[in-house]
Structure formats: structure tokens, C-alpha cells
């Protein structure tokens with residue numbers, strides 16, 4: 287699977303990342319912004335259209351190519367990759383699957399061209415992992431809905447034109463498209479961050495925002511079970527590849543430095559304990575990538591197992607990214623903590639991957655549930671006389 291030739295858009299993403307993103311990622315981090323010209327360039331190159339359907343102006347990439355493209359952009363700049371995650375995966379793919387014909391016609395071509403930037407607004411100041419408990423409300427009104435509440439940590443929210451907002455009414459969650467410029471909607475940039483500094487994070491206020499009836503995405507009341515769950519699957523797939531990206535970038539920096547730097551009369555790469563770090567990083571990157579490729583194959587085959595495997599891949603690669611980027615800092619020694627080298631930023635960026643799109647602990651809960659359903663010794667191997675129990679059913 288991995289030896290298949292790269293889709294031209296993936297090769298283009300690699301060149302763009304190497305020429306534009308990787309040399310400037312530190313600058314974006316310091317400036318708290320992936321700049322508008324870089325976002326426009328990503329749109330012009332067709333990256334924002336990558337996974338969207340061809341009939342709506344998308345590039346119609348298969349899941350594997352889209353994952354690879356996400357990883358190439360992520361190796362260049364994690365905050366630029368975050369745009370793909372929220373704009374193309376969480377909102378674009380979700381609209382392509384669950385949007386009404388009008389919503390698809392109106393929004394997907396604009397998202398594909400990057401004329402409108404989209405963000406995904408589920409989390410709130412008081413509600414994160416337990417997303418079904420959000421407090422933002424909607425009320426049916428004449429010809430539409432009235433939204434009231436606050437969202438927080440919304441990636442690209444500070445510059446987005448379109449907001450996929452989740453709200454509840456009498457315990458039922460629904461999803462709505464809200465446009466910037468709608469009276470009552472305001473965004474407030476979040477700064478002072480460990481990482482994702484370039485990703486235009488924002489807090490969003492919805493103060494009596496009225497949206498028309500056709501702003502509803504999916505069925506009324508199906509906002510959590512269908513819309514959020516579908517979106518989070520696309521998001522986890524994207525973050526799984528983001529973990530590979532950060533881990534691989536850290537591995538490259540680690541190896542390059544170990545080949546140059548000498549201590550005790552020989553290159554660092556000749557010291558066996560450094561080699562152990564490199565070996566673990568290589569094995570980690572290869573196994574993480576293989577997991578992502580497995581999810582891609584399942585997605586491309588339309589197999590629902592992709593959902594469980596995406597949870598596993600996201601869990602594994604985000605942890606790998608943390609471990610490998612920490613080891614890269616170690617190999618660079620004091621230079622590892624200097625902003626003149628990229629590994630300190632990769633180390634910071636890696637930690638975010640363990641929090642977003644279902645934290646490590648939430649993934650562990652989901653994976654354990656799946657494992658408890660899936661893995662049981664065959665009945666014939668149980669000790670003789672073991673009575674069937676509820677648990678064994």
C-alpha cells in the first residue's frame with residue numbers, strides 16, 4: 287500500500303510544505319497566525335479541496351491520499367494542518383455527507399476554493415470531553431432558530447466565515463450553520479498558548495443569533511448522534527495523520543542533528559544510546575503510519591471498522607508524537623530547547639494532539655469498550671464447567 291505512487295496533489299503538498307511551511311512555521315508560531323497569503327496559497331494549490339467531492343469543486347481524493355496530504359502539510363506546520371482538519375475534514379466532509387442539497391451547493395464549492403473558511407464549534411468553556419452536555423441552546427422561532435451560548439477553543443474561529451455550531455433544546459442536540467456577520471455572533475482570539483498558536487483559536491459568543499430554518503444540518507435532534515459523531519470520526523482520522531507528521535518531522539530533525547554533532551570524539555549517531563532513541567522513533571513512525579494506512583484502506587472500502595481503527599490510530603500516533611518529539615529534544619541537548627531549532631515547537635505541538643478530537647483518556651475508554659466487545663477466548667477454551675454468564679454474552 288505504501289509503495290503506491292503518490293497522488294500528484296500529495297507530491298505538491300510535500301513541495302509546498304518544504305518550500306513554504308517548514309521554513310516559516312516558527313515565524314507563524316511567534317506571530318500567532320498562519321498568514322492570509324499562506325492560507326490563500328493553500329487554497330490555490332487545491333489542498334483545501336482535497337477530500338471534497340468532485341461534483342462540488344473538490345479534488346475527490348481517496349482517504350489514503352488525503353491522509354498523506356494531511357501528513358505532508360503537518361510536517362511543514364501543525365497550525366496549517368489544523369486548517370485542513372477543521373475546514374476540510376470536520377466541516378467539509380461532514381457537509382458532503384450530511385448537508386442538505388442546498389447546503390452542499392452553496393458551501394462546498396466555496397470551501398473547496400477557500401473563499402470561505404469553516405470552523406467547527408462544539409466545545410464550550412465548561413464542556414469539553416462530555417460534549418453531549420453542552421449548554422448553548424437553540425429555540426425554534428418563526429422561520430428559523432435562535433441560538434444563545436458560548437464556544438471555546440475553536441480552531442480558525444478568529445478568521446472563519448462559516449461556523450458549524452452545536453446547540454441543545456430540551457436535551458436534544460442539533461447542528462447549525464452560522465455565517466460571520468450574523469448579528470449577535472462575535473469571535474475573540476485566544477492567545478497565551480503552549481501550541482497551535484498559528485491556528486487562529488477563538489472563543490465564540492452567540493448572543494441571540496437567529497439562523498434560517500435551512501441552516502439546520504441533518505435532522506433536528508440528531509446533532510450529536512449523527513453530525514458530531516461523523517465529524518469527530520473525520521477529525522480523528524485527520525489527527526491520526528497529524529501525529530505521524532509531528533513524529534516524522536521530529537525524527538528527521540533528530541537524525542540530522544545526530545549526524546552533524548560530535549561528542550566524545552564521534553558523531554552522536556555513533557553512540558548506542560542515541561541509536562536506541564533513533565530506533566524507537568523510526569519504529570514508532572513506521573507503525574503509526576501503518577495504522578493510519580489501515581484506517582485509510584477501511585475508509586476507502588466503506589468499512590465501518592474504520593471508526594474503531596481511527597480511534598486506535600489517533601490514540602497511538604498522538605502518544606508517539608509526544609514521545610518522539612521529547613526524544614528529539616533530548617538528542618539536541620540544550621539546542622533542543624532553543625527556538626532556533628524546530629524540535630521545541632514540535633514538542634509543544636505534539637501535546638495538543640493528545641487533547642483534541644477526543645483526549646487520550648477518552649480514546650482509551652472507547653478502545654477499551656471496543657476491546658471488551660471484540661476480544662474473548664473461544665468458549666471451548668474456557669475451564670470446564672464455567673457457566674455462561676451475562677458478561678460472556
Ligand SMILES: Cc1cc2nc3c(=O)[nH]c(=O)nc-3n(C[C@H](O)[C@H](O)[C@H](O)COP(=O)(O)OP(=O)(O)OC[C@H]3O[C@@H](n4cnc5c(N)ncnc54)[C@H](O)[C@@H]3O)c2cc1C
Pocket residue numbers: 372405406407408409412413414415416438439440441442481482487638641642643644645646647648
Ligand atoms: C489547540 C486546541 C484546538 C481545539 N480546537 C477545537 C475546535 O476547533 N472545535 C471544538 O469544538 N473544540 C476544539 N478544542 C477543544 C477540545 O476538543 C477539548 O479541549 C477536548 O475535547 C477536551 O476537553 P477539555 O479541554 O474541556 O478537557 P476536559 O474534558 O475538562 O478534560 C480534562 C482532562 O480530564 C480527562 N477526562 C475527562 N473526562 C474523563 C473521563 N470520563 N475519564 C477519564 N479522564 C477524563 C481528559 O482526558 C483530560 O485529560 C480544541 C482544543 C485545543 C487545545
